Amino acid sequence: MELVTAVIGPLQTNVHLVADARTREAIVIDTAIPGLPWITGELGARGWRLVLIISTHGHWDHTGENAALQAWSREVAAAGGPADMARAGGPADMARAGGPADMARAGGPADMAPESAPALAAHVGDPGLAVVAADGRTHRPDSSGGAEIAAHPADWYRLLDPQPLFAPFPIPPCIPAAELAEGGVIRFGDVRLDVLHTPGHTEGSVCLVAHEAGILFSGDTLFTGGWGRVDLPGGDPDAMVASLARLATLPDGLRVFPGHGSATTIARERPWLEMVARDRRLPL
Numbered sequence: 001m002e003l004v005t006a007v008i009g010p011l012q013t014n015v016h017l018v019a020d021a022r023t024r025e026a027i028v029i030d031t032a033i034p035g036l037p038w039i040t041g042e043l044g045a046r047g048w049r050l051v052l053i054i055s056t057h058g059h060w061d062h063t064g065e066n067a068a069l070q071a072w073s074r075e076v077a078a079a080g081g082p083a084d085m086a087r088a089g090g091p092a093d094m095a096r097a098g099g100p101a102d103m104a105r106a107g108g109p110a111d112m113a114p115e116s117a118p119a120l121a122a123h124v125g126d127p128g129l130a131v132v133a134a135d136g137r138t139h140r141p142d143s144s145g146g147a148e149i150a151a152h153p154a155d156w157y158r159l160l161d162p163q164p165l166f167a168p169f170p171i172p173p174c175i176p177a178a179e180l181a182e183g184g185v186i187r188f189g190d191v192r193l194d195v196l197h198t199p200g201h202t203e204g205s206v207c208l209v210a211h212e213a214g215i216l217f218s219g220d221t222l223f224t225g226g227w228g229r230v231d232l233p234g235g236d237p238d239a240m241v242a243s244l245a246r247l248a249t250l251p252d253g254l255r256v257f258p259g260h261g262s263a264t265t266i267a268r269e270r271p272w273l274e275m276v277a278r279d280r281r282l283p284l
């Protein structure tokens with residue numbers, strides 16, 4: 001898993017690009033305005049193909065470029081962007097195919113036998129992006145036409161009808177299509193992100209855990225030495241207590257990348273997180 005981060009916009013949002021080194025698929029987490037040039041520039045420079053746009057919650061500093069970025073990704077897809085080559089599998093990928101793991105992904109020998117080489121190229125390698133809902137339903141966004149937008153359904157209304165809340169520029173609405181919910185999973189290439197529903201800052205705030213990479217994307221739920229505001233519309237102190245108590249159960253070694261501010265670790269935050277869990281209230 002590869003990760004690049006930039007601090008963008010008037011509220012200094014951490015915008016993350018997460019990519020799979022093998023398939024060169026990438027997702028973006030929290031598209032603050034004016035992040036479009038940085039996001040598209042990084043994707044282009046690294047030859048990454050954007051497959052999903054994620055908002056950890058529906059505040060404007062985490063959703064602002066969703067619509068513009070989706071429009072851009074649709075244009076790239078329509079033009080047959082360079083990273084489409086990587087997904088379809090060039091000659092190098094073909095040469096690597098045939099090992100047991102690739103066979104399994106392609107569906108086994110029976111599936112492979114009748115295929116011509118070009119048809120095979122479309123099947124081997126990676127099964128592509130999947131967003132698995134808590135009930136086990138697998139949603140496979142068709143990113144060949146552009147990246148879908150994913151957020152927790154409880155915050156979708158914020159993406160559809162953005163509340164500017166002192167934003168210094170208009171926030172374009174966008175249309176979420178992929179549900180991030182408790183117990184859900186986002187998979188692409190060898191990357192797996194588990195979805196934790198962590199309300200409190202908003203109704204539909206989520207954290208994403210990449211256990212293998214040892215990384216937690218905590219949105220505006222957990223910051224270095226603090227938590228996201230609970231006094232804005234949709235905020236809920238009791239829900240925040242429960243969410244922070246839950247994060248206190250995560251492994252010490254997880255590196256935490258919040259929506260704003262510096263990175264930290266669960267170990268470093270553990271003393272006060274455990275106090276919140278014990279006292280069942282936020283520190284004064």
Ligand SMILES: [Fe+2]
Nearest residue numbers: 057059201220
């Ligand atoms: Fe926020």
